[in-house]
Amino acid sequence: QKEVEQDPGPLSVPEGAIVSLNCTYSNSAFQYFMWYRQYSRKGPELLMYTYSSGNKEDGRFTAQVDKSSKYISLFIRDSQPSDSATYLCAMAEAGANSKLTFGKGITLSVRP
Amino acid sequence: EAGVAQSPRYKIIEKRQSVAFWCNPISGHATLYWYQQILGQGPKLLIQFQNNGVVDDSQLPKDRFSAERLKGVDSTLKIQPAKLEDSAVYLCASSQGVLNYGYTFGSGTRLTVV
Numbered sequence: 001q002k003e004v005e006q007d008p009g010p011l012s013v014p015e016g017a018i019v020s021l022n023c024t025y026s027n028s029a030f031q032y033f034m035w036y037r038q039y040s041r042k043g044p045e046l047l048m049y050t051y052s053s054g055n056k057e058d059g060r061f062t063a064q065v066d067k068s069s070k071y072i073s074l075f076i077r078d079s080q081p082s083d084s085a086t087y088l089c090a091m092a093e094a095g096a097n098s099k100l101t102f103g104k105g106i107t108l109s110v111r112p
Numbered sequence: 113e114a115g116v117a118q119s120p121r122y123k124i125i126e127k128r129q130s131v132a133f134w135c136n137p138i139s140g141h142a143t144l145y146w147y148q149q150i151l152g153q154g155p156k157l158l159i160q161f162q163n164n165g166v167v168d169d170s171q172l173p174k175d176r177f178s179a180e181r182l183k184g185v186d187s188t189l190k191i192q193p194a195k196l197e198d199s200a201v202y203l204c205a206s207s208q209g210v211l212n213y214g215y216t217f218g219s220g221t222r223l224t225v226v
Binding site: 004006041042043044045046049088090099100101102103104105 | 116145152153154155156157160168203205214215216217218219220222
């Protein structure tokens, strides 16, 4: 079993839809949870960052972490064509030498 | 603030040849990372530097890959000899400290080994 599993894609939705992206993980030591967005031929950029369990909202984006279920989600409200990209979940343990472990990514296409 | 600079953007080489990638992190960022992203997969950490010291190189294929970060600033990643399975995007990222998870990634170098 991989440490981080991400829902397979691709995903295509109409403009204005609510999008739900999900990841599960097996390492109970993960404390930091992130979502990165990667446009074609670009590097990933940090979208959302959460420590431990709970929700975090930033504009149209909401990140949820459920450590008891080892499950994280990213919700995108009122999706726009500019949201079309690959979304990667990433996680890390606490500690000085910790590193980010990424999911495979899911490609989202928002149709006008 | 200038971003993470990487060069070249693209490289095509034959198997068994050597290749080098260069990265210039954001000024003042102590931690530098090299990730390998194979098509359809998430980035995988190859090596992590804190200033000019190696923090983690456990997933670096040391028989063919090497990396250095002279003077704690720029870094180079080298592959010698290259294999077909090394075809990937090589991403460099930097952050202000080991515990700061706001990595900033460069646009990457797309390597094709034929």
